[in-house]
Amino acid sequence: MKNQLFALLLLPACLSAQSSTVTRSLESFDKIGISGGFDVVYLKQGNEESIQLDLKGIDADNIETSIKNGVLKIQTKKGSYNNFSAKITVTYKSLKSVANSGSTDVEALTVIKAPEFEYASSGSGDFKGELDVNDLDIAISGSSDMKLSGRAEEQEIAISGSGDVDASALSGNTAEVAISGSGDVKLGVKGKVKTAVSGSGRVSND
Incomplete structure (x- = not known):
């Protein structure tokens, strides 16, 4: 019985540490704004705009991506997030600017x-x-x-x-x-x- 209870207590932590990969199609943009503490945002040019989230310890619903006036904004929802990993790949058609207001590293793959x-x-x-x-x-x-x-x-x-x-x-x-x-x-x-x-x-x- 104690072992079963212990396993149930560990279940939420195990679920939160699971890895997931989510890809979202995006509308047209040519600027990027990043705020938050992601591991890295990779940039690459392609034929279709999209964003891929490779996550561990955080649900994809807590990563917000929105586009306004041609600016793709990437940020976490308001809240406290600890010990999570997020590697993000942004595919763009054209790119004019990047604004980074956090601790996220940015690397251009192309x-x-x-x-x-x-x-x-x-x-x-x-x-x-x-x-x-x-x-x-x-x-x-x-x-x-x-x-x-x-x-x-x-x-x-x-x-x-x-x-x-x-x-x-x-x-x-x-x-x-x-x-x-x-x-x-x-x-x-x-x-x-x-x-x-x-x-x-x-x-x-x-």
Whole structure:
């Protein structure tokens, strides 16, 4: 009897720790907003917009995905969620910007191709990806690190925290960098570099 009771008590915990994979079709979007503490959001270009949730310890109903004015918002419902894992894959047709306001890492699985691309981070989530863009605008107000490769002809990078940007493998013509913290920026541009640094941050151009 005691063993049966113990098994019943363990059942909810076991169920909550189960893994699940859910795929949702999406309406058209070209911007992404992420808030929360997911493990990672993968980005890839495809023919149909969709989002895949690979979850453990949290129900898919507690992950909200909505689209308004072309912005795909990804967040958890209000509440307390502990010890869960969420790996999310977003398939897009075109992508103009990503805003990350949490601790979620973002990784581009395919090259991000666009005339202009903006990335803003106000948390601790990192970003890794290859770009093929004309204009790149990066704004970091947290501790996010970025590792970039590919091409971005005109680059604007602003850091007001401790985040680092490694763009040494990102070719380009010009760059403007503003740092008001301890962040470091490594560039790989062949033309003019304009910098404004107030703090212990550093800018180098390889």
